[in-house]
Amino acid sequence: MQRQRPWLSILFWVLISFLTLFPIYWLFVISVKPAVDLFSTPDLILKSFYWDNYTEVLSDRTLRGYMMNSLIVSTGNAVLVTTLGFLACYALTRYDLGGKESIFFWMITNRMAPPAVFLLPLFLLMTQYYRIGDFTLLDTKIGLILVYCTLNLPFAIWTLRPTVEGIPKELDEAAYVDGASAWKVITEIVFPLARPGVAVTLILTWVFAWNEYLLAATLTNFNARTLTTGLSEYVTTTGTEWGIMATISVFTLIPALIVFSLVQRHIVTGLTFGAVKG
Amino acid sequence: MQSNKLGWFLLAPTLVVLFFFGVIPFFYVVWLAFHQWNPFAVNPEIVFNGAANFRQLVFDQGFLASLGVTIAFVFFAVTTELIIGYALAQAFMRDFPGKAFFRTIHTLPLIMAPIIVGSIWKLMTTPSIGIIPQFLDNWFGYDLNIGQSALAAFTVTVIMDVWHWTPLVTLTMIAALVSLPPDPFEQAQIDGANKRQIFWHITLPMIRPAILATVFIRLMDALRTVDEVLMLTGGGPGSATRYLGVHIFKEVFPKTNYGYGSAVSVIVLYLTIVVCWLLFVALIAPRNKKG
Numbered sequence: 001m002q003r004q005r006p007w008l009s010i011l012f013w014v015l016i017s018f019l020t021l022f023p024i025y026w027l028f029v030i031s032v033k034p035a036v037d038l039f040s041t042p043d044l045i046l047k048s049f050y051w052d053n054y055t056e057v058l059s060d061r062t063l064r065g066y067m068m069n070s071l072i073v074s075t076g077n078a079v080l081v082t083t084l085g086f087l088a089c090y091a092l093t094r095y096d097l098g099g100k101e102s103i104f105f106w107m108i109t110n111r112m113a114p115p116a117v118f119l120l121p122l123f124l125l126m127t128q129y130y131r132i133g134d135f136t137l138l139d140t141k142i143g144l145i146l147v148y149c150t151l152n153l154p155f156a157i158w159t160l161r162p163t164v165e166g167i168p169k170e171l172d173e174a175a176y177v178d179g180a181s182a183w184k185v186i187t188e189i190v191f192p193l194a195r196p197g198v199a200v201t202l203i204l205t206w207v208f209a210w211n212e213y214l215l216a217a218t219l220t221n222f223n224a225r226t227l228t229t230g231l232s233e234y235v236t237t238t239g240t241e242w243g244i245m246a247t248i249s250v251f252t253l254i255p256a257l258i259v260f261s262l263v264q265r266h267i268v269t270g271l272t273f274g275a276v277k278g
Numbered sequence: 279m280q281s282n283k284l285g286w287f288l289l290a291p292t293l294v295v296l297f298f299f300g301v302i303p304f305f306y307v308v309w310l311a312f313h314q315w316n317p318f319a320v321n322p323e324i325v326f327n328g329a330a331n332f333r334q335l336v337f338d339q340g341f342l343a344s345l346g347v348t349i350a351f352v353f354f355a356v357t358t359e360l361i362i363g364y365a366l367a368q369a370f371m372r373d374f375p376g377k378a379f380f381r382t383i384h385t386l387p388l389i390m391a392p393i394i395v396g397s398i399w400k401l402m403t404t405p406s407i408g409i410i411p412q413f414l415d416n417w418f419g420y421d422l423n424i425g426q427s428a429l430a431a432f433t434v435t436v437i438m439d440v441w442h443w444t445p446l447v448t449l450t451m452i453a454a455l456v457s458l459p460p461d462p463f464e465q466a467q468i469d470g471a472n473k474r475q476i477f478w479h480i481t482l483p484m485i486r487p488a489i490l491a492t493v494f495i496r497l498m499d500a501l502r503t504v505d506e507v508l509m510l511t512g513g514g515p516g517s518a519t520r521y522l523g524v525h526i527f528k529e530v531f532p533k534t535n536y537g538y539g540s541a542v543s544v545i546v547l548y549l550t551i552v553v554c555w556l557l558f559v560a561l562i563a564p565r566n567k568k569g
Contacts, residue, residue, distance in 0.1 A: 011373050075414075091286070092289070095284070119531050120536065121304070150295075150296065173502065210391070231493075249394050
């Protein structure tokens, strides 16, 4: 075997980590700089902090509204998707449904199509057909929550299925023998045991919904704008407010970074969608 | 076991949601692609016009340019990610202190929103405020202008994608390398094979399925790249970075020519499916042969 030289490896990875972290660090630097300093020769080290961008973003009613919308949509979608996915996985693993493997495969393929393809049909359907009286789904939070299901529901089913499958069927059967209802079995026996898997699914679907831009940008125009669409509104051809843009980016990034520390191990499985066992 | 009715009842909400937001939009867009419909034209009715939309599409310079740059982008991005990702995975196969820590940092970009990645790279590369053009100018006298140079804009989008997604390749490659049995490698060393021979004749054939699976995932993702490029270059300059998703978002969606827009969407979906299917065959066929 060749000799191991740990300090060389460490040096190499310090360099790689620098390449990974520097762009994120730089985003923060821009967000705490006054606009006049942006055009001078940059200092790599921060010497002073200028928090006006942060107070401006936080005091902006529109942006606060966008943040609220993002929170409601991601939380609503994560809860909905995890609940539906959990029930679907229970059905798929405990019942002998005809063609359930085909149904499973079909549900998963819903995620594979590029979202851009669905911009036009979703927009047209939501303006014309998906309506109750005067209420259309376009530009509503509930509309976004439902639309994100096509992205997140297949994912939730994919990640929850092994969890639910791993809970012994004998437990449910014993409860049924004791006269428990299906609802009671699901909520009081299967769900508590599946809790770790459910938590990971909930967190990752939450982040996916929080990070989404394309559909939010086209299916909302005023009432249900999310933080990511707010970010793009600050980029205009006539002049971008760089500091504000960086600050909104930081705000969008923070939840993802918190989540990252929680579910770091599961991210790969989530992103590769299980195609590679990692 | 309980009755299957209850099973269907539990599955029903999922099926209903996916039906309304997955199946119906799909058939609707396919149906529209064969019709002429522009609500603001002289004739605002929906009229069946056969394959006319697709005939128009074949000669649409904007679409063809977009298709061309998308292929180039996907090719360069995925190839670079694969090479760098494999090299980094090999570097992770050694033992050194702090390995888990470095791996965590390396994974960080994966959780970031694509649009934030776009905004970060925009802040770093925009001429006059970006740090990269400033240093390139100071040190090499090179003028990096992603607003004017098509090549610069294209290269920066590739680099951005590499920064964002190489960690995914690294992690899948690590998983593949860790699962390799040590025997063939020891045998090859005894037989006096050099590093290059070991790589080409032992490592590569053994991790081929993992490589194909990774390429599959990355290709699917790279084909749907929109947010970050939209943020960074807006598809410009000209059509240099107007990848298919960006093309739909910027050129097709805002116009009211819905029939034609549907045809573009359908073709993009069709191309994705074809690529997907080709890779699936390449991926599954060799596995089945073995088993």
